[in-house]
Amino acid sequence: MPEALSFKAPKGLSLFFGLLVCLFFVQPLAQAEPPTRLRVATKSAPPFVILTESDMQGMVIDLWKAVSSDLKLNYEMKTYRTMGEVLKAVETGQADLAIGPISVSAQREAILDFSQPFFQGGEGIATVKKAGSVMDGLLSIMNLNLLRALGALATVIFIFGILIWAFxxxxNTSQFGGSILKGMGQGFWWSAVTMTTVGYGDKAPVTFLGRSVALVWMFASVITISGFTAAISSSITLSNLQSKVTGLGELSHTRVGAAHSTSGSLFLSDLKIQYKSYENIESALTALEKGELDAVVHDLPILRYLVAQKASRNLVVLGENLHSENYAFALPQGSPLREALNQSLLRFLDTPRWQQIQDSYFH
Structure with a gap:
């Protein structure tokens, strides 16, 4: 009877198969572990990021909560004082992601990656109001529009004067009689003093039609003169609230401030405009309000929000958008999170909910 063949595997081969079996069973266990806890960097930038003592709010915070929930991300928030610190944390690996009104620029793109943009902003100017003299206000309204308004008013007065004279x-010859020219002149006089509510009483209609015209003119003249007076007063008031800086062309010879490492400071540097740097935009606006600066350059949406929150009578934000730019999330170069983040962002930005979030902070 032939002997049974026996085979003894080499020691190294047995070890290989043993490791293979271990990997087969261990891999599902590794996949079952919770996802890595992302470190998310941000800074105060109302209304995009609003920091409170116990919570974070703001338009970008609402957006991030929606995206992180969609991707089922586990994360922790880390706050910094300046945008420069936020971006440095991402660049050096201290943070996996930065959220906020982060402007996409060529300089930043060289060291970071960015998500799909979620908002279009731009640079704006905050400045202080200066009070003009009353004479400046009067001169500002002395234009063709005023002459047209005065001409229209005189025409209406003349028409009612003609009507009262005709009736x-x-x-009533003692008051409106005589020649045509004299009678029309008396009618114009009556119409003018009635409109101004002076009403000397030297002339009064006695006929039914004359009194009917007088009654209509009394009510119409009250409305007419009130509107005319309000328009002139408004023009004088607006002219007295001129801003100290009226546009970009004046920044090169005024005292300008900007927050450190922001798109506003980069914008001024690119234009070779000297400026004073501040740790944050709030400090720059405080200096502006105290008269230490003539203008502050920063993200236009943030300027509008902060000045409105201050309810200051001295600060004003100019309407000009100096330079349009997109806001996006910042990631380290080559981040594996970027593709999934972009897909989730695009899905959410196309929903009515995103528009509702924007309206809640900007209207």
């Missing part, structure tokens, strides 16, 4: 000239 009164036969039965």
């Amino acid at each position: 009164e000239r036969r039965k």
